[in-house]
Amino acid sequence: MCLAIPGKIASITNSQPLTRAGKVDFGGVVKEINLAFVPEADIGDYVIAHVGFAIARVSEAEARRTLGELQGDAR
Amino acid sequence: MKYLDEFRAREPVQRCAAEIRRVVTRPWTLMEVCGGQTHSIVKHSLEALLPPDISLIHGPGCPVCVTPVDMLDKAHQIAADPRVIFCTFGDMLRVPGSTTDLFGVKARGADVRIVYSPLDVLEIAAANPDREVVFFAVGFETTAPANAMAVYQAKLRKLGNVSMLVSHVLVPPAIAAILSSSTNRVQGFLAAGHVCAIMGTREYIPLAQQYRVPIVVTGFEPLDILQGVLMCVRQLEQGRHEVENQYSRVVAEAGNNHAKGMIAEVFTVVERGWRGIGSIPASGLGLSDAYRDFDALKRFHVEESNPADVGECISGEVLQGIRKPNQCPAFGTRCTPEHPLGATMVSSEGACAAYYHYRSPTPT
């Protein structure tokens, strides 16, 4: 039940701090997600969503670093 | 899909597995804490890619599985009250209490509703002012900020007909309980990435130091898990026991301060019973004094139950990694997802259900 998946913020539908929300695209399935816990996340950013709330913004730089480390491992 | 496909690609997964085989020189036993990781390991047959020296054991990381029987019995009593609309995440419906499950209570006429988000509960309450709307708030640290936000907003919106049956659990005390047990076999942990997305990584440092175990915060995709195993095994081979972060694209060292702030506002740390394990001090969250009006146990009179004997179910040992699901005599015969004897067979993230869905019932 801790399932949490990455999706891309397509639009911001509410910008009040507590009820900040947006449409988030999970590979074609779009859901309204509360964004109050990720005030730094904006349109185009990827967030990890769980039970209707974004819990973290995905860092592209860190994702690349993780994938890159593995390339290094092979050498 | 971005941030999924790259971490499932065959070639890097194979390369990572080869690197693990190269690094390992002796047997090591690791535990993945989270049920989502267990699910991924079994679904993608990741154990088949690992050298035989590496054993993975499946930890207690499924909140549905560890919700104690007496809490389910209380949920069933409250749900049966004709004034009540009882809201729950779908996973909880078929978890057996001592006599029935929420499905059974619903079949006898109770108004039990599945919600996707705790915020749905507020809308149900606003639309039904003459009913009592109760939410079964379960989960680890991952779910706690969302459930806390629902309580916070209920108070703000003066929704007097909302209450929560809270059975939240915390991961680090469970890890400590496993490590201090005399039967412990775990030498390294893959910590649950989404729990750490909220809480950060620092609270694991004292555990790694005190018990001299590597703890690697790990994600959920096949490549994440293999890389987590590799980082853990490297530490073991080198005699190190540190906290490392494989899942840095999501987990910051400090976690999510906004989410942590909401947890601290609404909840307080309490002793909590874990199904199959027993009571663990300071291992759960309950409503803090400022929010006690939202406690369903204060609003409804419920009888204390005496949970029945768990019979032949060994889910307690499964949850602690002492035995594997397919070592249970009932596995796949008397106990199946359609007729579960224990909670680890009910939840799709429970170790028994994961084994049932993805592999044959012969012991390995």
Ligand code: SF4
């Ligand atoms: S297979 Fe069923 S009876 Fe056996 S431990 Fe798992 S849940 Fe319990």
